[in-house]
Amino acid sequence: xxxxxxxxxxxxxLENTIEKSGLPEVEIQVKETTRPEFxxxxxxxxxxxxxxxxxxxxxIAVELAGDIELQEGxxxxxxxxxxxxxxxxxxxxxxxxxxxSIVPDLGKxxxxxxxxxxxxPNKALHVGHGRNLVIGDSIARILKATGHITTVINYVDxxxxxxxxxxxxxxxxxxxxxxxKGTKFDQYVGDEVYVGVxxxxxxxxxxEEKRKSILQELExxxxxxxFAKEITVRILRDQLKTCWRLNSRYDLLAFESEIISxxxxxxxxxxxKRARIAKYEDEGRLKGTWVVTQKTGNTDPKNVDDEKVLVRxxxxxxxxxxxxxxxxxxxxxxxxxxxYSNFSRQPDGSILWRTSTKDGENHPKFGGANRAITVIDVRxxxxxxxIRSVLEAVSSMPLRDRYIHLGYExxxxxxxxxxxxxxxxxxxxxxxxxxxxxxxxxxxxxxxRNPGASQKWVESIAEKIAIAALRYSLVRQDLDKVxxxxxxxxxxxxxxxxxxxxxxxxxxxxxxxxxxxxxxISESSASLLDKEWEASxxxxxxxxxxxxxxxxxxxxxxNLAKYTFFLSSQFNAFYERSPVLQEQNKELRNARLSLVYxxxxxxxxxxxxxxxxxxxxx
RNA sequence: GGGCCCGUAGCCUAGCAUGGAUAGGGCGCCGGUCUUCGGAAUUGGAAAUAAUGAUGUGAACCGGAGGUCCAGGGUUCGAAUCCCUGCGGGUCCGCCA
Numbered sequence: 001x002x003x004x005x006x007x008x009x010x011x012x013x014l015e016n017t018i019e020k021s022g023l024p025e026v027e028i029q030v031k032e033t034t035r036p037e038f039x040x041x042x043x044x045x046x047x048x049x050x051x052x053x054x055x056x057x058x059x060i061a062v063e064l065a066g067d068i069e070l071q072e073g074x075x076x077x078x079x080x081x082x083x084x085x086x087x088x089x090x091x092x093x094x095x096x097x098x099x100x101s102i103v104p105d106l107g108k109x110x111x112x113x114x115x116x117x118x119x120x121p122n123k124a125l126h127v128g129h130g131r132n133l134v135i136g137d138s139i140a141r142i143l144k145a146t147g148h149i150t151t152v153i154n155y156v157d158x159x160x161x162x163x164x165x166x167x168x169x170x171x172x173x174x175x176x177x178x179x180x181k182g183t184k185f186d187q188y189v190g191d192e193v194y195v196g197v198x199x200x201x202x203x204x205x206x207x208e209e210k211r212k213s214i215l216q217e218l219e220x221x222x223x224x225x226x227f228a229k230e231i232t233v234r235i236l237r238d239q240l241k242t243c244w245r246l247n248s249r250y251d252l253l254a255f256e257s258e259i260i261s262x263x264x265x266x267x268x269x270x271x272x273k274r275a276r277i278a279k280y281e282d283e284g285r286l287k288g289t290w291v292v293t294q295k296t297g298n299t300d301p302k303n304v305d306d307e308k309v310l311v312r313x314x315x316x317x318x319x320x321x322x323x324x325x326x327x328x329x330x331x332x333x334x335x336x337x338x339x340y341s342n343f344s345r346q347p348d349g350s351i352l353w354r355t356s357t358k359d360g361e362n363h364p365k366f367g368g369a370n371r372a373i374t375v376i377d378v379r380x381x382x383x384x385x386x387i388r389s390v391l392e393a394v395s396s397m398p399l400r401d402r403y404i405h406l407g408y409e410x411x412x413x414x415x416x417x418x419x420x421x422x423x424x425x426x427x428x429x430x431x432x433x434x435x436x437x438x439x440x441x442x443x444x445x446x447x448x449r450n451p452g453a454s455q456k457w458v459e460s461i462a463e464k465i466a467i468a469a470l471r472y473s474l475v476r477q478d479l480d481k482v483x484x485x486x487x488x489x490x491x492x493x494x495x496x497x498x499x500x501x502x503x504x505x506x507x508x509x510x511x512x513x514x515x516x517x518x519x520x521i522s523e524s525s526a527s528l529l530d531k532e533w534e535a536s537x538x539x540x541x542x543x544x545x546x547x548x549x550x551x552x553x554x555x556x557x558x559n560l561a562k563y564t565f566f567l568s569s570q571f572n573a574f575y576e577r578s579p580v581l582q583e584q585n586k587e588l589r590n591a592r593l594s595l596v597y598x599x600x601x602x603x604x605x606x607x608x609x610x611x612x613x614x615x616x617x618x
Numbered sequence: 619g620g621g622c623c624c625g626u627a628g629c630c631u632a633g634c635a636u637g638g639a640u641a642g643g644g645c646g647c648c649g650g651u652c653u654u655c656g657g658a659a660u661u662g663g664a665a666a667u668a669a670u671g672a673u674g675u676g677a678a679c680c681g682g683a684g685g686u687c688c689a690g691g692g693u694u695c696g697a698a699u700c701c702c703u704g705c706g707g708g709u710c711c712g713c714c715a
Contacts, residue, residue, distance in 0.1 A: 035639075306711080378709070381621085410708095448655080449655090481624070484630090492677090493677045494645095494678090495643095503678085504677090575679085
């Protein structure tokens with residue numbers, strides 16, 4: 001039984017007690033206390049009841065404490081000015097916590113689609129994309145571990161202007177199709193071709209004409225569109241190398257060009273016309289277009305800004321006309337016209353599928369999920385809202401809980417100048433470059449600590465440290481906060497960082513390795529763990545289920561990142577003050593050793609949910 | 619102009635959804651510890667080396683200093699948290715994607 005189970009038990013028993021005492025029914029929230037002398041859990045129900053009944057909260061707290069019947073080892077203590085605190089006996093909490101680490105089942109088979117990464121196939125991933133990937137991948141891991149059936153999608157926008165830009169570079173500006181040796185193709189295209197072509201547009205206006213004609217060719221089946229596919233898939237394969245390097249994985253690649261060629265838009269557009277959400281403009285500045293009006297409660301009739309064009313006056317659809325059917329497909333609001341084929345095998349052994357227009361292979365079910373989570377930065381807020389409100393109108397269902405835009409703030413390079421990363425201008429830090437730099441530094445540190453180790457081993461450890469450092473730094477902040485990517489900061493290996501967490505894990509492994517035998521925990525030996533720092537480590541370990549639950553419900557991986565750091569620093573404090581292997585008292589040694597075991601397992605579970613590897617030795 | 623978001627020590631950040639007990643961390647700073655690693659020097663010894671160890675160092679630990687929770691008003695027994703107004707910053711508002 002973990003703290004999460006205690007919480008549920010207390011809630012149930014307290015509800016019964018209130019009912020039996022004839023007190024009014026109120027919503028009960030069992031919360032964690034801020035300090036150990038208040039016990040571990042508390043409710044402020046006496047305040048709520050006091051208000052209703054016009055009585056002193058403390059009197060009600062005393063009364064409830066007297067009436068409530070709790071299991072052995074759990075007591076209720078009234079506290080001024082009206083809290084009801086619950087104290088779990090140290091030995092019992094220790095014993096129960098040390099027996100097992102439990103991940104709660106919250107999903108009950110709910111199907112969830114998570115879309116993340118979705119980098120345009122014309123450049124390498126920069127750290128802004130890295131934030132998207134790390135958030136999305138962590139959430140996918142958390143949801144999967146808590147009993148949800150997840151499908152992870154990486155959307156490939158292979159039909160837009162950005163693709164036309166690089167084709168201009170290859171076909172008209174003389175960029176070679178093969179970069180110089182040692183350069184990744186995605187990096188070469190992003191750094192040289194894409195940036196170069198965008199600079200040339202200013203000086204050579206005729207290039208823009210060329211782009212226009214390429215853009216038209218892309219919609220059809222011809223030499224240029226086939227060349228575009230070849231190039232974008234080559235870039236995609238290199239991007240995936242970076243994604244996999246960051247420990248991410250996907251189930252499906254969805255190609256925008258196939259949404260177009262399968263004409264998924266048509267049936268949606270018909271439905272939208274029928275539902276009268278799509279309106280034809282007879283006059284005004286949008287004459288000849290089909291628009292959708294967002295219901296915003298904007299009362300000013302002169303304000304036309306919340307109209308969004310769906311179909312241009314020349315009859316072509318705008319990009320939102322690709323997003324809407326895809327979003328509808330995710331929730332099963334439109335039929336599944338895709339075929340699917342095997343794209344490649346991933347490092348974790350699973351198959352990465354891709355949408356396809358050709359005859360499909362035997363594939364798992366895609367689309368039609370209970371819930372769709374789209375990870376995109378906050379600048380897409382308005383568009384995502386439009387998409388959801390269109391889907392709501394078409395399906396006449398509220399979708400607030402089913403179509404979720406998980407927005408996060410952008411990554412910038414400097415707070416003073418607020419340098420936004422821009423692929424077009426070539427202002428960004430690539431994920432691979434960042435990882436290489438951190439890895440370099442970690443390699444020096446690892447070598448210092450392991451002079452006799454093989455170069456290959458040192459390199460593999462340094463790589464894992466680099467990934468942990470980057471993933472941790474991108475996931476630890478609130479989604480609403482702008483991340484300033486500071487190179488010096490990202491090279492830090494101490495303080496609140498991924499490597500610090502890995503270090504404490506490795507410390508635990510050292511002790512376990514040297515101890516040799518696995519300890520057997522009994523209630524009496526658990527009671528020996530009575531030191532303040534031991535009790536607080538146990539309490540933190542007992543919160544595993546609660547922490548996972550809240551991050552799954554709030555889609556907030558940051559909570560788990562904080563939790564790994566907190567556990568690690570508590571473990572390090574324990575490590576300094578409670579020697580395990582030197583302890584002469586066999587039973588105490590045994591109890592401490594099982595605490596080390598439990599710490600290792602718990603931390604291993606949580607770091608895994610964050611995609612951080614924990615080597616046994618670093 | 620309208621929508622959304624942010625404002626917490628020198629810097630970064632948690633807590634805000636669901637109001638509650640002394641606002642929790644990290645970096646940096648000051649002081650200390652040490653089963654980290656290096657080590658001037660001293661003592662013993664012919665030597666290998668052993669003991670002591672200034673001082674440095676640290677993915678380690680302990681302690682300390684550092685706060686108008688942007689401002690003002692309101693609701694409440696109680697506000698960092700809820701409401702209103704204002705200030706500062708960001709972002710979105712193309713027949714681009």
